[in-house]
Amino acid sequence: MTQSSIKHVLIIGGGPTGLLLAGLLRDQNVPVTVIEKRREMTRTRCVKLLERILSYNTVSDELYLFSESQLEERRKAIKSMKPKLFKIIANWLEITTPLQHIQETLANYYTSADDQIRFSDQYDFSKNLDILDYHPNTIVIDCTGYHSVLRNLILPNNRVDRFIEYVLICTFIYEDRYICNELCKYYKNQNTKKFQIIPAIDDTYTTGERQTHVTCLITIETPLYKQLSKIGRITYDYLKENQNEIYDDLNTFFSNLSTGNLNKIHFDTMEFICIPLQVYRARKFTHTVNNNDLNQHWVLMGDAAMGGPYFQSISMGFESAIYFAYLFKNTNGNTQDMLKLYEEYVDRLWLTLQIRTREIQRNKQILQALCANDTPGILNKIRTY
Numbered sequence: 001m002t003q004s005s006i007k008h009v010l011i012i013g014g015g016p017t018g019l020l021l022a023g024l025l026r027d028q029n030v031p032v033t034v035i036e037k038r039r040e041m042t043r044t045r046c047v048k049l050l051e052r053i054l055s056y057n058t059v060s061d062e063l064y065l066f067s068e069s070q071l072e073e074r075r076k077a078i079k080s081m082k083p084k085l086f087k088i089i090a091n092w093l094e095i096t097t098p099l100q101h102i103q104e105t106l107a108n109y110y111t112s113a114d115d116q117i118r119f120s121d122q123y124d125f126s127k128n129l130d131i132l133d134y135h136p137n138t139i140v141i142d143c144t145g146y147h148s149v150l151r152n153l154i155l156p157n158n159r160v161d162r163f164i165e166y167v168l169i170c171t172f173i174y175e176d177r178y179i180c181n182e183l184c185k186y187y188k189n190q191n192t193k194k195f196q197i198i199p200a201i202d203d204t205y206t207t208g209e210r211q212t213h214v215t216c217l218i219t220i221e222t223p224l225y226k227q228l229s230k231i232g233r234i235t236y237d238y239l240k241e242n243q244n245e246i247y248d249d250l251n252t253f254f255s256n257l258s259t260g261n262l263n264k265i266h267f268d269t270m271e272f273i274c275i276p277l278q279v280y281r282a283r284k285f286t287h288t289v290n291n292n293d294l295n296q297h298w299v300l301m302g303d304a305a306m307g308g309p310y311f312q313s314i315s316m317g318f319e320s321a322i323y324f325a326y327l328f329k330n331t332n333g334n335t336q337d338m339l340k341l342y343e344e345y346v347d348r349l350w351l352t353l354q355i356r357t358r359e360i361q362r363n364k365q366i367l368q369a370l371c372a373n374d375t376p377g378i379l380n381k382i383r384t385y
Contacts, residue, residue: 007137017302017317018143019106024325039119048096050315077326095205125149139297148304154287164277166225168218173266178212188256189371196368197253234272277309286339308353
């Protein structure tokens, strides 16, 4: 089946990945429809996108798993982006950015040429898939996130999971610029007794004049996770009254961070969330509907295809979108070739994500053992040869 018989692309889910793909395809004059069940954008998390999204001049350690042809296609895909869109994404590689801002910016980019995002409760595909029957000769991109609507229809039990750890995430605004390397993370945890507070994952960056949005991970055990996950809203005061060990170590960290000047920490901006971190992926990312009258092709993208802990999933979704948009234009009209190349590329993305996740997890555990003066724990994690 050739792409010339494809009349349009239907994107399910108006999140960051779906909106970026919509903008990329629209820039190629591809007819695109974006549907989303929720009109309000209510994302609260902040992210710093990985620099590798727009990297093609040098091959970093994270890209060595790709073939030479894939790296060349990747380079062409990035260079094919419109300068305006390229610049927008490049800005998000520099500083930690509210996810809400990313989504709103991409929505404005897509709708700037009179394109629309269709909002309606009828687009809740978890309850009603019949609407797909009205889209023949269509490529359907599932960008519905972690609770993908098409993943298990492509293949039963089409998801594998690997649990990483349970974490309590603390975010707040710090009234100064704060750039934190691994040495800094070690000294900020001096005198913590049980819980090490790991600020961000790589670095923290300014979000305004002399302000930093700080994201901290606190590893917790299963019983504490079960206890905290039942709390409707975890607050600083709740920890003070009910979780003295976490509260005391947090205060030690805050004091080390601000050199005793706690006024620099905006406690009114402090938020907590307790979640399991896990990495997962779909076994199969694409599917062709076996109905000649329908001629429909399904593609999983973003968190529908795979998710990464440590706030990497948006970056993986963006990489997939940029590559897919390039394939759509440059596979000589052969839909099956396009789907095959996409499968192969996202499979390599998964491998790089897996390697990066293991590296982060091991290094974080080494840092925690260092802070606890646990020499056997450090040696158990080091792989010298």
